[in-house]
Amino acid sequence: MNDFSTRLALYLPALFSGALTTLWLCAAGMLLGFAVGVLLYALGNSRQPGAVAFARVYVSFFRGTPMLAQLLLLFYLPSALGLDVPPLVAAALALALNTGAYQSQILRSGFAAIPPGQLEAAAVFSIGRWPTLLHIQLPQVLRLTLPALVSELIDVIKVSAVVSVISITDLTRVSQQLVAQTYRPLEVYLVSAVFYLALTSLLSVLGRLLERRWQERG
Numbered sequence: 001m002n003d004f005s006t007r008l009a010l011y012l013p014a015l016f017s018g019a020l021t022t023l024w025l026c027a028a029g030m031l032l033g034f035a036v037g038v039l040l041y042a043l044g045n046s047r048q049p050g051a052v053a054f055a056r057v058y059v060s061f062f063r064g065t066p067m068l069a070q071l072l073l074l075f076y077l078p079s080a081l082g083l084d085v086p087p088l089v090a091a092a093l094a095l096a097l098n099t100g101a102y103q104s105q106i107l108r109s110g111f112a113a114i115p116p117g118q119l120e121a122a123a124v125f126s127i128g129r130w131p132t133l134l135h136i137q138l139p140q141v142l143r144l145t146l147p148a149l150v151s152e153l154i155d156v157i158k159v160s161a162v163v164s165v166i167s168i169t170d171l172t173r174v175s176q177q178l179v180a181q182t183y184r185p186l187e188v189y190l191v192s193a194v195f196y197l198a199l200t201s202l203l204s205v206l207g208r209l210l211e212r213r214w215q216e217r218g
Contacts, residue, residue, distance in 0.1 A: 004187070011178055011191055018174030019195050025088070025163065025170060026156045029095025033156075034149075036100025037107050038138070044104070045111075055104070062101035068162045070094050075166050091163040099156050106148045110141035143214050150207030154200045171195055 044055035062070065071094040078085040114137055122132040142149075164173035175192040179185045 007182065007184070007187070008191065011188065014174045014178060015171065015192065015195055018169060018171035019199060021168065022157065022160055022170040022172075023199060025092055025168070026095065026153065026160050028092045029099060029160075030153050030156055032092065032096035033099035033103050036096060037103030038133075040100060040104035041107050041111060042133070044108075059101045059104060062098050067094070067098055067159050068165065070098055071162055071166065087163075087166045087168050091160075091166065091168055094163075095156055095160060098159075099152060102152055102155075103149065106145050106152060107141055109148075110145040111137060113144050114140055143211075146207060146211050146214070150203060153207075154203055157199055157203070158196065 040055045040058060043051040046052060071091065074094045074097070075085075075087065075090040078090070118136060119132065122136055127136075160170060161172040163170055164176060167173070169177075171192060175188050178188045182188060
């Protein structure tokens with residue numbers, strides 16, 4: 001037991017660093033993905049057939065192909081075109097484009113729940129489409145879809161483990177490095193799993209607290 005405590009003290013700094021990288025990467029991907037999701041919703045509900053078709057193909061592609069394949073495509077394609085894209089940027093972009101497809105479907109249900117009378121009132125007062133979207137629809141959609149968005153963020157954190165294949169020192173990559181140094185895979189991966197569980201549990205609790213606070217204000 002004492003030996004494990006000593007090794008655990010050695011694991012923790014590296015695992016904390018990896019967990020912070022994972023959290024930062026997923027937060028960036030989720031925020032960018034939200035913007036992508038809103039854009040996809042707008043395109044999917046436009047009157048232009050080309051925009052609608054693009055949104056449908058986009059969602060089908062990113063929901064129907066493995067995250068690992070998307071990550072590798074976004075990592076190697078810029079190099080083939082002569083562009084130098086840092087691994088962190090490629091990983092954040094891959095997470096954003098992937099979750100954007102899922103978030104667009106989550107947001108669709110939120111937009112559908114807004115009473116049509118609000119949009120009619122906005123039109124009467126000559127409020128443009130984008131101001132209506134930003135100031136009237138989105139605040140309500142966030143409240144309505146918060147549980148689903150938190151669940152999506154948790155899924156993003158879990159799927160983010162694939163970014164380790166492009167040498168990003170996230171939680172999974174750090175765990176692999178520790179295993180190579182200590183030759184104790186079961187021990188290291190067990191502690192790593194606890195870190196992932198702590199991250200997802202914390203986000204779940206924060207999401208419920210925020211939802212409760214919004215309900216009290218409403």
